[in-house]
Amino acid sequence: MGEEIVVIEGDGIGREVVPAALEVLEAFDLGFEFVSAEAGDATEEATGEALPAETYELAADADATLFGAAGETAADVILPLRDAVDSFVNVRPARAYPGVDAVRPETDVVFLRENTEGVYSGHEGRLSEDLSTLTRVVTSSASRELAEFACEFVTDGRGPVGGPEDGFTVAHKANVMRETDGRFRDEVLSVAEERGVDADEELMDAFATKLPLDPTQYGVVVCPNLAGDVLSDLAAGLVGGLGLLPSANVGHDNALFEPVHGTAPDIAGQGIANPTAAVLSAAMLLEYLSYGEEGQRVRDAVEGVLSDGPRTGDLGGDATTDEVTAAIVDRL
Amino acid sequence: MGEEIVVIEGDGIGREVVPAALEVLEAFDLGFEFVSAEAGDATEEATGEALPAETYELAADADATLFGAAGETAADVILPLRDAVDSFVNVRPARAYPGVDAVRPETDVVFLRENTEGVYSGHEGRLSEDLSTLTRVVTSSASRELAEFACEFVTDGRGPVGGPEDGFTVAHKANVMRETDGRFRDEVLSVAEERGVDADEELMDAFATKLPLDPTQYGVVVCPNLAGDVLSDLAAGLVGGLGLLPSANVGHDNALFEPVHGTAPDIAGQGIANPTAAVLSAAMLLEYLSYGEEGQRVRDAVEGVLSDGPRTGDLGGDATTDEVTAAIVDRL
């Protein structure tokens, strides 16, 4: 029996793009055992819970999970799911593809986003009628674990070229958050030094100015949680939107893969959603499970289709999700 | 005797662009009394303090302050100065100019950034060997005060077109920071409703994707402190960099004006810095002091020079700071 993969379509176009990604995975006949699970707005309506305990447990016990998107309940679904797979890093590649309209076609950046703390560990409170607080948390241990991952990532040659040679850039706001982002920055840079990996740093606001001006300055970018959220979404805007961006939430012996896009309610249910981000998330899943060759074949097929195959409406075409998916499967 | 204006050149190109802005202000003969004060890296080296108490007091007692830039000590200078003038909003226009190379030449957005709280109120601590925290603060009073300002701003027609008609967009991360950014969002939207101003909202990560894709979707954008820092710097990248961006820190009966750029150590001391951001900050100062006509004349002169006058190196020309300044003064 092969690896157990939990499949959560979620809401909106999640119900269209996840089946497309599954079709691609099934084309390899790797003996995966797919287990469906429910989460999202519709699940909350039906059961009272956006993320039922059963789904959480399934994801926690699986070898990997493929997730689509959730609507209003997104945070209630995705944040616990990241926890279920014990994920400490969110890997978010943002690259432009030849032939796809992009504000900055030279963009090729991978964000390694801390995935457990910062404002997301969420100790919030209403202290008075007038005042609320949120306590942001940064630990050396989480910062160092992320940095170790980043060092391996660049040493394995998995990062794009750009930024310090074979190294990475740390983006942070340690000039204001001196103690917390200062700790993050110091730990990440010190791990890089111990590992002999080149690393430089950039204030996150300066990064937000400089990325659009010249994305080729950057390759692998290591960030605290919220910084990684915003800066990777900025990069998405430069490569032409969210329709192409996959992501991996990697844990110690489990992982969760999801397109960066949401449920796209304006086009949901019409069969015209772009499956690319979900299919590329499946490619990341294959690579994570050590099916590197298969993952590469998926990437090549996707690139081929993007350059001269059918396109969905978001890329200026009029193909359906099924047509694009069939074209990808055809090229595997 | 006219208004008292404190002038702080600071470090690096601050020492070149602030005199340029002063030359423009002096051209009007409005009877301003200019008072010089010191702050920044050089001041810290000389006196042990980046922002001497005397400078703080001068800024606090003045009618307005014009500041250049500070180097390593930037946060130690600018954050207390914002406090000195009791500033609750940071006004950051980001627009592209005809003839200036920009990633997104259609960009014309004004950020109204909360200027007192969020992570900037800075209750940070090292709780253990491994763990540090920062307590982020959001109050209804500060959120509502910002919103009142935003409503007046759009009602007075001071905002660019884009976003909700004659209204504004609130950018936040209330899906994660539910209690703090939730409070911010709710208060801002409720003030808008009370004032009959159109307002919509956007998650700050979605905003970071959508602004590069189509900046004309937005006009006036109201943000918490750090969100405003990062998103306005992103907009700076879309209009071609920081050389053109002025800002105003507005308080109750005092204000501080500063170019968004830093000290530019690579070109400092050579007399080739672009004075535009500082000169436009002076225009904001004029408008703040009710010299609206003079402010407009400065803007017109700057635009004229940008479209067919001499240019500094950052804009592809080879003019000096003095030549550009003289050309601006010439057109007043």
Ligand SMILES: CC(C)[C@H](C(=O)O)[C@@H](O)C(=O)O
């Ligand atoms: C839905 C939300 C909680 C989530 C996040 O902020 O991490 C999303 O924006 C993302 O980036 O996956």
Ligand SMILES: CC(C)[C@H](C(=O)O)[C@@H](O)C(=O)O
């Ligand atoms: C220097 C720094 C403290 C400051 C800020 O974060 O506000 C700067 O980035 C700015 O935007 O004026």
